Amino acid sequence: MGVDLSVEVGRIRMKNPVTVGSGTFGFGREMADFYDLSQLGAITVKGTSLEPWQGNDYPRTVETPSGMLNAIGLQNDGIDSLINEKMPFLRQYDVPVIVNVVGHSLEEYIEVASRLDKVEGIAGLEINVSCPNVKEGCMVFGTTPQGTAEVVRGVRAATGLTLITKLSPNVTDIVSIAQAAVDAGSDALSLINTLMGTAIDPWARKFRLANVTGGLSGPAVKPVALRMVYEVARSVDVPVIGMGGIMTAGDAIEFIVAGASAIAVGTANFVNPMAAVEIIDGIEEYLTKMGFASVDDIVGTVS
Amino acid sequence: MGVDLSVEVGRIRMKNPVTVGSGTFGFGREMADFYDLSQLGAITVKGTSLEPWQGNDYPRTVETPSGMLNAIGLQNDGIDSLINEKMPFLRQYDVPVIVNVVGHSLEEYIEVASRLDKVEGIAGLEINVSCPNVKEGCMVFGTTPQGTAEVVRGVRAATGLTLITKLSPNVTDIVSIAQAAVDAGSDALSLINTLMGTAIDPWARKFRLANVTGGLSGPAVKPVALRMVYEVARSVDVPVIGMGGIMTAGDAIEFIVAGASAIAVGTANFVNPMAAVEIIDGIEEYLTKMGFASVDDIVGTVS
């Protein structure tokens, strides 16, 4: 009778394996016009820093074949606004909130983490050491095992919340970085963040993004994301949240059987604001049709 | 009167900046049914090894959003067949031939290079240290500056031909690898090879490629390729051959203004066998319309 969609990521109990990609869902308010946010397995909010960040100059986005580049530069109102304005709104919903944490320095990561530690409604922190669009901090940490471990260790000491480390795909060996994050105390991993790319207007001979480079997301990156999720999931023994180009339930299943315990819907929210809930329904339908009792039954079963 | 399309890559004089991606053009014979191969700036033939390689099991290709994965595994008839059967055919055309060289070991690379050194019609060697689809050699070299330098140095000593090192995009810092290749004696660089990815059939829960992973190519990878070409071209002072998702003359111009002295048409040959010649015409048209006298006038002029 009915399939069990629930999964656990660290101590976060998700009623289904679907969350959203940080930065593709704001802080939930705008999406609440489209559906009841309690339907989601978890909500991962936009990257949040200690002070407000104004982000990069525009143009900030450009469409590419089956994908898009963004160079938002982590515009956000800072942690005070998160705590005082965004969280009260999100607490209206019965859904765990994961906060994506960014910083220019190790100290900033730690300070944000410790201030979020006891905020009601926050279930976990996603440490973003993989954003390609800011000059200092961030991806600089995420491209080496040492840098990643340093941030994770610092944040780990500052919070009891479930820690998820978000990995950059712009690396030679993602498995060694994943392993370093786990060894340093990460309860789970999420991947992939965007691939660094650019686009040029050939007639104007100008970059299409004010920031020159940006992060590639959407269906175009799915094969790369899926490969990395597969490699990482079989090498570490913590849950993996898979993302990168997921548009449909079929895409989500690909990530789950590749080893992801949960998945995130990112760019798809832009194309179809109902994507996440349609994917939840589609996963349930798939499990029912295929005669599986739960999501856990298929995690990592690809052959 | 008329624009100057010619470019130089090392000592290879190309009548226009368009060559083809190794492995997407065979050894030219099949393409000769579609147009006169002498129209091309150069022909880069399939990866060639000392002994014949049978390649990977099938399925070997799968379509992905705006791209494809391949895991051919460098099936080729070996160097003897290249010298005795393929080169006589190619010598009928007035076009420089670049041979893509692969090996399981440093010794194999060197042996292939030294045997090709004096073969008539061969203008250059493209050292493939970036193929993601064979277990030994190849990409193992290409993911570190040291490994790359080792192969380039070895091959450099064995041949007087123009050496082009083909770089892998599956790395954290492509510039350091590019620099190592140049320091070791590479006359030029070509990039990008394919991005490692995979695809799964969610219903069968099986990988779609017999080899599990494959190399992603096509328009999907263009933003990543363009970013890397830009980064590399501004950091090294040898010519760069840019490739990755080029389908149209507009795409080619993007690579050229990003810093590529020449470009290669790869996957586009599959979709439109006339792509390369249409792109040559399109580049000429662009230069004429924009009032530039030569290709060199626009190389690296993006701002």
Added chain:
Amino acid sequence: MPKIPYSMKGIYDCELIEQSEVSEGVWLARLMGPQIARSVTAGQFVNVQVSKCTDPLLRRPFSVHAAYPDEGAFSLLYVVIGRGTRLFQRICAGEKISVVGPLGTGFDLGDQPHTEHIVVAGGCGAAPLHFLCDALCEKWGCEHITVLAGGRSKEAVLCEDEFRSHGVDIEVATDDASYGYGGFVTGLLSEVIGQRKGNESNIRIYSCGPHAMMREVARICHESKVANCQVSLENNMACGIGVCTGCVQKIKAPHTQQGWEYKRVCKDGPVFNAEDVIWE
């Protein structure tokens, strides 16, 4: 049927009921979408899926050109300029299209009777302003409205007949002087404001068109101290619903350190007070 006052923002499969070329390369699409037709306000837009494949991936934003709440229909007026609009144009009447809307913050029609409303349209900026005239006429009566419509040439001036049939005053400017006032529509605007010397504080201006045009409109309004000037801006949009912060515009914000902040064109706009915009 009365307009439904609350937002009916959603994602709808709308049947295309008309697709016609109103001028070279300019198309009018009419779609069935009762929720949108009955709740959209002037200056709001919709986000249209032009392809069912992943390339092109993103939706395309278009301002609503007219709403027919009784029929449950609305129309878009669009110029074919690239791949997305070309695909849009190929969709035939009878087919269904996925539309997200209504989106954004539209025009503020003011709350003072006896105000003079001047509407400044450039090229396909006419689309939202056509809807605006409908709304202004309904609220304040058409006699208080003047439309200034500009274009490169006579053919590029859109919706002239439609504006006229509303019963609003309309004056046309063409860059090539092929029709009406010879020169930019902003030149015409200066003249028109000049004619109303002393009455500027009673004038409200609404504008949509090329960026440079709106910047000039803003400058003129600022200098002549009209009561209010609103502009409808554009920017590359990824989501259109306010979640990606991709479509931002620098907007004055005295409370911040640098004096401005990035606001989202898709959510906080597309309509902004011209005085608040940092023009670049």
Added chain:
Amino acid sequence: MPKIPYSMKGIYDCELIEQSEVSEGVWLARLMGPQIARSVTAGQFVNVQVSKCTDPLLRRPFSVHAAYPDEGAFSLLYVVIGRGTRLFQRICAGEKISVVGPLGTGFDLGDQPHTEHIVVAGGCGAAPLHFLCDALCEKWGCEHITVLAGGRSKEAVLCEDEFRSHGVDIEVATDDASYGYGGFVTGLLSEVIGQRKGNESNIRIYSCGPHAMMREVARICHESKVANCQVSLENNMACGIGVCTGCVQKIKAPHTQQGWEYKRVCKDGPVFNAEDVIWE
């Protein structure tokens, strides 16, 4: 008009002149393409661009179902199974499609008169075999040809009437026994060969259909020692023109160390001698 003997392989913009559903989910497309129509041989295929966007990126291969050299037209018979064929189906008569062809190595019709030709079709494997029957009839006379056509049910047996109208003998097999022989078409084949005991060395067999069916056809042919058995294979194709080596099949090659080599289905095939194929 005589067939042009040399290859006219190229890339052509072909007008679609007919697009009709011949059975549920099975479509017949007729295209104008004189160079293809006049040079294609039975068993060859064409590579069709179903989308003008980059998704789906690759062309789709379809066997030629009939050639009309006088008209300069050819037809394809295809089953709508995924995204590409769905897009193909939506292209309307009057539109132009980019087609690469003719491609591949087709059937060898033999050089001995008085041979018996048995054609074994499964599902949409009927497409190239329909063309083959045309060619066999022309070369050897229709009276020497027997078609065995299989399908899951009566509806899944394609081209039956067309085969009949050629004047060739046709027997039908359905898995669900709803029509004709009850069981797989390979069972029917065994029976038909059984009836010709002693005459096997005079029989040529041509087959196209699901992989498992062709493997069984090959096994039966091998055991009953028919003179010749050809099968038309499929594989994922990226280029269709022989340059990517993506579409390979293991083919016996006594001169190699391991006894086989990878041959390209698109260039060295799609038709192979069944005896040469390494069945897996």
